[in-house]
Amino acid sequence: ADLRIGLQEDPDVLDPDQSRTFVGRIVYASLCDKLVDITPELVIVPQLASGWSWSDDGLELTMTLRDGVTFHDGTPFNAEAVIANVDRSQNMDESRRKSELSSITGAEAVDDLTVKFTLGAPDATLLAQLADRAGMMVSPTAASEAGVDFGLNPVCSGPFKFVERVQQDRIVLEKFAEYWNADSINFDKVLFLPIPDTTVRLANLRSGDLDMLERLAATDVTSVKEDGSLQMEQAVSLGYQGITVNVANTDRAANPLGENSAVRRALSLAIDRSVINQVVFEGAFAAGNQPFPPTSPWYNKDFPVPGRDIEAAKALLEEAGFPDGVTVEVQVPNNPVQMQLMQVVQAMAAEAGINIELLAKEFATLLSDQSAGAYTASQVGWSGRVDPDGNIHQFMTTDGGINDSHYSNAEVDGLLNSARVSNDMATRKKDYDAALAILQEDMPIIYLYHQAWIWALDEKVQGFVPYPDGMIRLEGVSLSE
Amino acid sequence: MSGDIILRAEGLKRSFVTRKPLFGPATVVQAVDGVDLSILKGETFAIVGESGCGKSTLARLLVRLIDPSEGSVWYDGADIAQLPPEALRALRSDLQFIFQDPFSSLNPQMTVGALIEEPLITHGIGDKDERRARVDDLLTRIGLTPAHADRYPHEFSGGQRQRVGIARALATGPKVIIGDEPVSALDVSIQAQVVNILEDLKEAFGLTLVVIAHDLAVIRHMADRVAVMYLGEIVEVAPAEGLFTAPRHPYTETLLAAIPIARVGPRRAKARIEGDLPNPTAPPPGCRFHTRCSHAQDRCKTERPTLRDLTGRQVACHFAETLDLTGLTGGDAARSPSARARFALYRAARAQEGGITASEKTDSSTKETLS
Amino acid sequence: MLAFLGRRILIAIPTIILISIFVFGMQKLLPGDPVLVMAGEDRNPEVMEFLREKYRLNDPIPVQYFTWIGNALQGDLGISLRTQQPVTELIGEKLPVTIQLAIMALIIALSIGIPAGVLSAYKKGTWVDWIANLVALSGLSIPNFWLGIMLILLVSVNLGWLPASGYRPLTDDPLQSILTMLMPAFVLGTGLAATLMRHTRSAMLGVLRSDYVRTARAKGLSEQVVLIKHALRNALVPIVTVTTLLFGELLAGAVLTEQIFTIPGFGKLIVDAVFNRDYAVVQGIVLCTGIAFIAMNILADAAYRVLSPRMKDA
Amino acid sequence: MNLNAPLLDVRDLSIQVAGVRPPLVDRISFSLRAGQTLCIVGESGCGKSLTSLALMGLLQTPPLSIAGGTAQFAGRDLLTMTRRELGQVRGDRMAMIFQEPMSSLNPSLKIGEQIAEAVRRHKGVSREAARARALEMLERVRIPAAAKRLDAYPHELSGGMRQRAMIAMALANDPELLIADEPTTALDVTIQAQILDLMRDLQAETGAAMILITHDLGVVAEMADQVAVMYAGRIVETGPVAQVFDDPQHPYTIGLMSSMPSLGARSDRLVTIPGVVPQAAAMPDGCRFSTRCPFRTPICDNVPPLTSLGNEHEVACFHAPLEQTPKLRVVGA
Amino acid sequence: MTDANATLAPRTPSRFWRKMRASKSASLGAVIVAFFVFIALAAPILPVPGPTETDWGAVRKAPSAAHLFGTDEIGRDVLSRMIWGAQASLLAGVVSVLIAVALGVPLGMLSGYLRGWTDAVISRFTEALLAAPFLILAIALAAFLGPSLSNAMIAIGLSAMPLFIRLARAQTMSVMTEDYVESARAIGLGHFSLIRKYILPNIFPPILVQSTLTIATAIIAEASLSFLGLGQQPPAPSWGSMLNVAKNFLEQAHWMAMWPGIAIFLVVLGFNLLGDGLRDALDPRDL
Numbered sequence A: 001a002d003l004r005i006g007l008q009e010d011p012d013v014l015d016p017d018q019s020r021t022f023v024g025r026i027v028y029a030s031l032c033d034k035l036v037d038i039t040p041e042l043v044i045v046p047q048l049a050s051g052w053s054w055s056d057d058g059l060e061l062t063m064t065l066r067d068g069v070t071f072h073d074g075t076p077f078n079a080e081a082v083i084a085n086v087d088r089s090q091n092m093d094e095s096r097r098k099s100e101l102s103s104i105t106g107a108e109a110v111d112d113l114t115v116k117f118t119l120g121a122p123d124a125t126l127l128a129q130l131a132d133r134a135g136m137m138v139s140p141t142a143a144s145e146a147g148v149d150f151g152l153n154p155v156c157s158g159p160f161k162f163v164e165r166v167q168q169d170r171i172v173l174e175k176f177a178e179y180w181n182a183d184s185i186n187f188d189k190v191l192f193l194p195i196p197d198t199t200v201r202l203a204n205l206r207s208g209d210l211d212m213l214e215r216l217a218a219t220d221v222t223s224v225k226e227d228g229s230l231q232m233e234q235a236v237s238l239g240y241q242g243i244t245v246n247v248a249n250t251d252r253a254a255n256p257l258g259e260n261s262a263v264r265r266a267l268s269l270a271i272d273r274s275v276i277n278q279v280v281f282e283g284a285f286a287a288g289n290q291p292f293p294p295t296s297p298w299y300n301k302d303f304p305v306p307g308r309d310i311e312a313a314k315a316l317l318e319e320a321g322f323p324d325g326v327t328v329e330v331q332v333p334n335n336p337v338q339m340q341l342m343q344v345v346q347a348m349a350a351e352a353g354i355n356i357e358l359l360a361k362e363f364a365t366l367l368s369d370q371s372a373g374a375y376t377a378s379q380v381g382w383s384g385r386v387d388p389d390g391n392i393h394q395f396m397t398t399d400g401g402i403n404d405s406h407y408s409n410a411e412v413d414g415l416l417n418s419a420r421v422s423n424d425m426a427t428r429k430k431d432y433d434a435a436l437a438i439l440q441e442d443m444p445i446i447y448l449y450h451q452a453w454i455w456a457l458d459e460k461v462q463g464f465v466p467y468p469d470g471m472i473r474l475e476g477v478s479l480s481e
Numbered sequence B: 001m002s003g004d005i006i007l008r009a010e011g012l013k014r015s016f017v018t019r020k021p022l023f024g025p026a027t028v029v030q031a032v033d034g035v036d037l038s039i040l041k042g043e044t045f046a047i048v049g050e051s052g053c054g055k056s057t058l059a060r061l062l063v064r065l066i067d068p069s070e071g072s073v074w075y076d077g078a079d080i081a082q083l084p085p086e087a088l089r090a091l092r093s094d095l096q097f098i099f100q101d102p103f104s105s106l107n108p109q110m111t112v113g114a115l116i117e118e119p120l121i122t123h124g125i126g127d128k129d130e131r132r133a134r135v136d137d138l139l140t141r142i143g144l145t146p147a148h149a150d151r152y153p154h155e156f157s158g159g160q161r162q163r164v165g166i167a168r169a170l171a172t173g174p175k176v177i178i179g180d181e182p183v184s185a186l187d188v189s190i191q192a193q194v195v196n197i198l199e200d201l202k203e204a205f206g207l208t209l210v211v212i213a214h215d216l217a218v219i220r221h222m223a224d225r226v227a228v229m230y231l232g233e234i235v236e237v238a239p240a241e242g243l244f245t246a247p248r249h250p251y252t253e254t255l256l257a258a259i260p261i262a263r264v265g266p267r268r269a270k271a272r273i274e275g276d277l278p279n280p281t282a283p284p285p286g287c288r289f290h291t292r293c294s295h296a297q298d299r300c301k302t303e304r305p306t307l308r309d310l311t312g313r314q315v316a317c318h319f320a321e322t323l324d325l326t327g328l329t330g331g332d333a334a335r336s337p338s339a340r341a342r343f344a345l346y347r348a349a350r351a352q353e354g355g356i357t358a359s360e361k362t363d364s365s366t367k368e369t370l371s
Numbered sequence C: 001m002l003a004f005l006g007r008r009i010l011i012a013i014p015t016i017i018l019i020s021i022f023v024f025g026m027q028k029l030l031p032g033d034p035v036l037v038m039a040g041e042d043r044n045p046e047v048m049e050f051l052r053e054k055y056r057l058n059d060p061i062p063v064q065y066f067t068w069i070g071n072a073l074q075g076d077l078g079i080s081l082r083t084q085q086p087v088t089e090l091i092g093e094k095l096p097v098t099i100q101l102a103i104m105a106l107i108i109a110l111s112i113g114i115p116a117g118v119l120s121a122y123k124k125g126t127w128v129d130w131i132a133n134l135v136a137l138s139g140l141s142i143p144n145f146w147l148g149i150m151l152i153l154l155v156s157v158n159l160g161w162l163p164a165s166g167y168r169p170l171t172d173d174p175l176q177s178i179l180t181m182l183m184p185a186f187v188l189g190t191g192l193a194a195t196l197m198r199h200t201r202s203a204m205l206g207v208l209r210s211d212y213v214r215t216a217r218a219k220g221l222s223e224q225v226v227l228i229k230h231a232l233r234n235a236l237v238p239i240v241t242v243t244t245l246l247f248g249e250l251l252a253g254a255v256l257t258e259q260i261f262t263i264p265g266f267g268k269l270i271v272d273a274v275f276n277r278d279y280a281v282v283q284g285i286v287l288c289t290g291i292a293f294i295a296m297n298i299l300a301d302a303a304y305r306v307l308s309p310r311m312k313d314a
Numbered sequence D: 001m002n003l004n005a006p007l008l009d010v011r012d013l014s015i016q017v018a019g020v021r022p023p024l025v026d027r028i029s030f031s032l033r034a035g036q037t038l039c040i041v042g043e044s045g046c047g048k049s050l051t052s053l054a055l056m057g058l059l060q061t062p063p064l065s066i067a068g069g070t071a072q073f074a075g076r077d078l079l080t081m082t083r084r085e086l087g088q089v090r091g092d093r094m095a096m097i098f099q100e101p102m103s104s105l106n107p108s109l110k111i112g113e114q115i116a117e118a119v120r121r122h123k124g125v126s127r128e129a130a131r132a133r134a135l136e137m138l139e140r141v142r143i144p145a146a147a148k149r150l151d152a153y154p155h156e157l158s159g160g161m162r163q164r165a166m167i168a169m170a171l172a173n174d175p176e177l178l179i180a181d182e183p184t185t186a187l188d189v190t191i192q193a194q195i196l197d198l199m200r201d202l203q204a205e206t207g208a209a210m211i212l213i214t215h216d217l218g219v220v221a222e223m224a225d226q227v228a229v230m231y232a233g234r235i236v237e238t239g240p241v242a243q244v245f246d247d248p249q250h251p252y253t254i255g256l257m258s259s260m261p262s263l264g265a266r267s268d269r270l271v272t273i274p275g276v277v278p279q280a281a282a283m284p285d286g287c288r289f290s291t292r293c294p295f296r297t298p299i300c301d302n303v304p305p306l307t308s309l310g311n312e313h314e315v316a317c318f319h320a321p322l323e324q325t326p327k328l329r330v331v332g333a
Numbered sequence E: 001m002t003d004a005n006a007t008l009a010p011r012t013p014s015r016f017w018r019k020m021r022a023s024k025s026a027s028l029g030a031v032i033v034a035f036f037v038f039i040a041l042a043a044p045i046l047p048v049p050g051p052t053e054t055d056w057g058a059v060r061k062a063p064s065a066a067h068l069f070g071t072d073e074i075g076r077d078v079l080s081r082m083i084w085g086a087q088a089s090l091l092a093g094v095v096s097v098l099i100a101v102a103l104g105v106p107l108g109m110l111s112g113y114l115r116g117w118t119d120a121v122i123s124r125f126t127e128a129l130l131a132a133p134f135l136i137l138a139i140a141l142a143a144f145l146g147p148s149l150s151n152a153m154i155a156i157g158l159s160a161m162p163l164f165i166r167l168a169r170a171q172t173m174s175v176m177t178e179d180y181v182e183s184a185r186a187i188g189l190g191h192f193s194l195i196r197k198y199i200l201p202n203i204f205p206p207i208l209v210q211s212t213l214t215i216a217t218a219i220i221a222e223a224s225l226s227f228l229g230l231g232q233q234p235p236a237p238s239w240g241s242m243l244n245v246a247k248n249f250l251e252q253a254h255w256m257a258m259w260p261g262i263a264i265f266l267v268v269l270g271f272n273l274l275g276d277g278l279r280d281a282l283d284p285r286d287l
């Protein structure tokens, strides 16, 4: 049987080391196996690595590899292959995985099916990285042959192998017969069809041209639920959406919002997050005020999602020296949902005396303005990572790669840096809690909500398990007759 | 011939490409093929000839509405074929043109008043009121009323449109008017009015007229000199009287013989031309008329006659001196006694009315002079 | 005519170069950094710098242009920054789709617009005229996305007659391919039909009053022949102008319709490319559409000469 | 049907233009038998073309419209025919030569095609046969290099050649009734003579009737059986050609004829009819010529009926014959 | 002969107005356009809620007594937004067409009139404009000129210009072959007058048609531009952006698309009818 999956976008290049899009990862879930995987509960479990162990100092990670695995081109999967993959991720010029694996300083094959990674410093996030693109194993033969062009014809070891791709039309994968877990795979072919329009995507599902789709619009949830021939699955995502404020990125930060954390807090208080969730997302998403959703073990329960408090917001403004209110400019990506969101925020803020001027921008402009500091505040989000570090470190530390607000606080830097080297959950939690407490005060990012991944499926589709990372894992999925 | 030459053409030629095949030579019509002309100041010069022989083309060339393939046209000492556009435009107030097709040459979007006023505006003549008055005057002269000024060309009959074209040409008080069949669409009474106007103007301002017409009676009435064209060439140029009474070219004779007479009964002479009309894209060698000429001899088939001076006229025929050709004789003995009596009555009645008779040049419609 | 065409085609070459310079320059003026877009979630400065060097984004813009045009003249239009696919291949993939859609839409537009325009001019002032005008103007005002989605919901979801979206190559299965494209072509076509209808009507109104139409009637020709052969033919100049321009626009501008019906054509490609600052793709497509526009203009000019023989002499 | 019955019988035909009360063409009547030629002469703008267009069903409506009357053609009223029926008749049994040869030819179709299509439409012949017929017709109207001209566009022809193409088009189907609106004004006299011959030949062969509108009284004299003189939308005098020429009765007819330049030695000045035709709205209620008539008397405020003088000669003037009018004085203040 | 016939031959301007008034379509068109202009101007004094007033309890509610046209995706009154959006939409539609016509028609006429190298230059320029994607132009303008309705109108005007250039050029070339143009040259008419009096009136009808049609396109295009950061920014309403948003709620809230759709239709209809009337009134052959 074939499975047709509707995607919201057309993926970029299909090379795990070079790609950057979320939809790309959905395709990889069927195409490329990783060393480790996660459970829906975010526990790291074996995939190509059958087991692993840390040295006591956290500087060595030894992995045993699954036996009898081959890549789609027949190249055997073994320690050499893993080493070649790490090397590619770290050293290929075009690789976007460099920082994810920066802690690995050496890799050696202990034997054919055992590989040992040496780390420069303890890295709590490493396993989680290996559960994503950085841990995807591509065929070393194909990779060395194709070089940077690997993405045109990717060869991995996943349950399906690459057949063809027509940009903006389809990506076709077919079952890889020698897959180590071939028994749990019930499809001969998977077609990924990018259909950007949510209404049309759903219409395709209804007309039977699709079997399932990802990112159902929240506004369609009710109608799908009511439709007896469709089923729906959802999972709150690992990411967040919020307003990133420019606090020190060039002189554009010199405005009430950028200079004064009280104004930011006032803005946050002026917003009714649950109303946003209801109005814009029909209650399907989760309100939020931290980089992790309230359901996450890393969520700081001391700072629950605040209710709306206009009086408090006004008081804060007054205290900050703006009794007559302030005007702030917020740039917003030009997609209808984000625009709707921000108009709601705008209306709410106005009642507290914060006059928001919205500036719609197409994404590339928004991104470059944001990184160049040519903005006051920007409505952006983050798709989320398994490890909490991925949601906070690069945004909040002084040298963080995506710290576009140029927020800098030595204490936060210290807490976040120490949280990434400890392998002990409790220690890390303590660090994050402390950091989050400071961030609630400084508020360089005003968190608003956590998206939920919503899948709509034809009733024939059986066995689909929603994951908070939004991926579609096809093991055990089948079509009933 | 004495007098000042006002318009002179030298070796004028104009050809049209009618078909250009992908390969091979193009088909070319020599519409005007080497014409030399001198038009004297103040005269009325008529051009007659077979339809399609190049009269309109020649007329257009004379005012450079189209560019000649070869040759030059001199007006007032300047070769207008070489004149820069600005100077040419200024010249147009002196040199006016009446078009053959009265409808397609009038802008459908403009009222007749605006059309007639336009040359005045163009050449900066008069202020608004003066122009208006002049338009009204012109309309009256050509037998329309000032109230017609607000109507559009399509609301007029063929003859009325033709008169609008004439009024337009008269507007600037030009020195030379070239009329491409200016009166052929008019009924005889209007035609008479227009002819009278033109003659008055001629008299008063020394207007020079170049007229193309098919109605030989009108030509005989108006013209001082007549040029006869045949297939792009001039075959005879002569004073009107001489041409009509004693033609020297066989084609002229043929033309005269074909004039219809307003008398009941068959045509006077049945001197129809024989033979097919020659193909203008491949004109016959030698004398172009030889294929249809009853006097043709062998020499005519090979040797092309040129326009030669003959006492008082020019003829392009090898045998111009020797041929015995018949012209028109007699006036209008054609009319019946009772008709003549009625004409006399009519004239008398008009005279009594305080109007004008044919001999007193005070026709009410042309009383005022155009200036 | 051959000479005319030859001359025009020769002039087309500098035009295309001009267009490519123009578009290249404009693109480079755009805010937004392709490398930033490409870097995505991992903004490693070292990698970004490498990519800038690799795609010669650090060179002065003229140098970049000459590098591009130099390669282009050798048939290498570069690669897509987003997917690394060679642009020539990409164009080869999209061109048939786009052309098929454009032609189908145009056929629909012409076969609705022109008869409607003729009829409405002929019956000017009657209810036929009013209805034709109302329908045409609603065709113009109804947004393509609305019509598109409604059609999908009706025809595909409820009736199940046609596939909701997607594309089948013509070479795969011609019938299926045409069926799949029927709805998008219809959506595009109705919009254009309105424009064509209004132009046809206006031009016909002018021509119907001319003397030669009267002559044609005097010959006893049927109204149909009078309208089509005598009147319409002389009304075609503005129609041709508009049609050729619309066709050109169809090649590049059917974005929304392509998006809704998920047709992998130029429209979507170029929008994505612009948003991703994928300049090689943009350049490549502009080159293509530029050629199309020039071809259309040449075609129009040639058509004028046929339709109005006098224009040749002018 | 009686052989002597007229082929065309027009009764009281009136044509109006919207918004103007006095009709442009006012109750004109005439009839025509097969083989006969009726010449209509008259002041430019008097409604000759409108009359012929009305008969062809080609008036531009609106603003023009037929205000009354009948036109029986072979027993059927042309004015009440449906468009379809007219289409059957027009171009086949009845054809018209238009006055303006340039604008009446389709600028974007070749001459040959324009002639041939009329043949194809009515004779149902093949494309080649129709083209052959077109060629034959072009040759008959004496267009030089006819075979080449088949493929010429109208703008490539001289005025006279266009006129001849128009004629060829009208004659192509040997119509029973030919309406020729100034068919020869753009032609030189030799061609004119040939064309007139051609039309006469056709008449002789097919027994066609012809309405010939012309300004050229010479042509009238040569061609006409009957003459109708029109002034300002009315027929003021009608009769056999010899009668009208030799014994003109209406002051307008007389004025018209005396305006003609003679072919004799050059006279000094042409006689004219003074004044102009009144505008439609200012048209006098009675005799329409009265504003310009030297013989007018108060009685002319009434509409003069067309009265017979015998010999089928009819005239619409209270004073005819003029010799019997006692005083030829100007009347009124 | 001095008393002119008042019914048949009135002075030109009055004839124009008489025909405009007499024309059914022109009157209807004028009424429609006037209605919308009135609404656009009178928005502040009309008894409707503010266009940005939100009501979280009434998100996407169908038309009812409280909200005659229903509410939008964040609980604003659609009727009010329609009224307040009229101004931006009408401006976007009309001004950008004016820009396109004002630039395009002279260029096109020049191109068709002078031919030769002028034609070549203008035509090549047009082709370049046509080939350059609108999107790039819009983004560039948005970046350099910033968000404002007038900049959006410039962008739309520029992008619609080539069509007018081509139309004007083709029509000019066609008119240039008419005999009356030759007759104008024969009286020595200057280029300017020739273009103004002979060419312009005779190329007018298709330009008029295209203008009235482009108004629709322009109104809709304004919305996509506001999305790119050019033009009316949220929450200020315009019909185009209302339509754009409504796209995502076609199934849930069809009225959100319906009202702006109807309004655009009516405006376009109004302008087209007015255009028809104008065309007929300007055409002397039409009575």
Ligand SMILES: Nc1ncnc2c1ncn2[C@@H]1O[C@H](COP(=O)(O)OP(=O)(O)OP(=O)(O)O)[C@@H](O)[C@H]1O
Binding pocket: B154, B155, B156, B157, B158, B159, B160, B185, B187, D017, D024, D043, D044, D045, D046, D047, D048, D049, D050, D051, D060, D063, D064, D099
């Ligand atoms: N469409 C129209 N609108 C108003 N008046 C018109 C229209 N067409 C013709 N007329 C008027 O009707 C009258 C008769 O016109 P018609 O064309 O029949 O004249 P005619 O006798 O053929 O003249 P001519 O010999 O000059 O061709 C003229 O006064 C003319 O101005």
Ligand SMILES: Nc1ncnc2c1ncn2[C@@H]1O[C@H](COP(=O)(O)OP(=O)(O)OP(=O)(O)O)[C@@H](O)[C@H]1O
Binding pocket: B016, B017, B018, B029, B030, B031, B050, B051, B052, B053, B054, B055, B056, B057, B058, B100, B280, C313, D155, D156, D157, D158, D159, D160, D161, D186, D187, D188
């Ligand atoms: N634009 C053109 N293209 C091709 N041939 C043309 C063109 N204009 C004129 N001719 C040809 O040139 C010749 C002369 O034409 P012209 O119009 O000068 O004749 P004419 O003497 O005025 O005839 P008429 O008395 O019939 O008007 C004709 O054979 C005609 O076909």
Ligand SMILES: [Mg+2]
Binding pocket: B055, B056, B057, B100, B180, D158, D159, D160
């Ligand atoms: Mg001529």
Ligand SMILES: [Mg+2]
Binding pocket: B157, B158, B159, D048, D049, D050, D099, D181
């Ligand atoms: Mg007439």
Ligand code: NI
Binding pocket: D287, D289, D290, D293, D295, D296, D300, D317, D318, D319
């Ligand atoms: Ni009387």
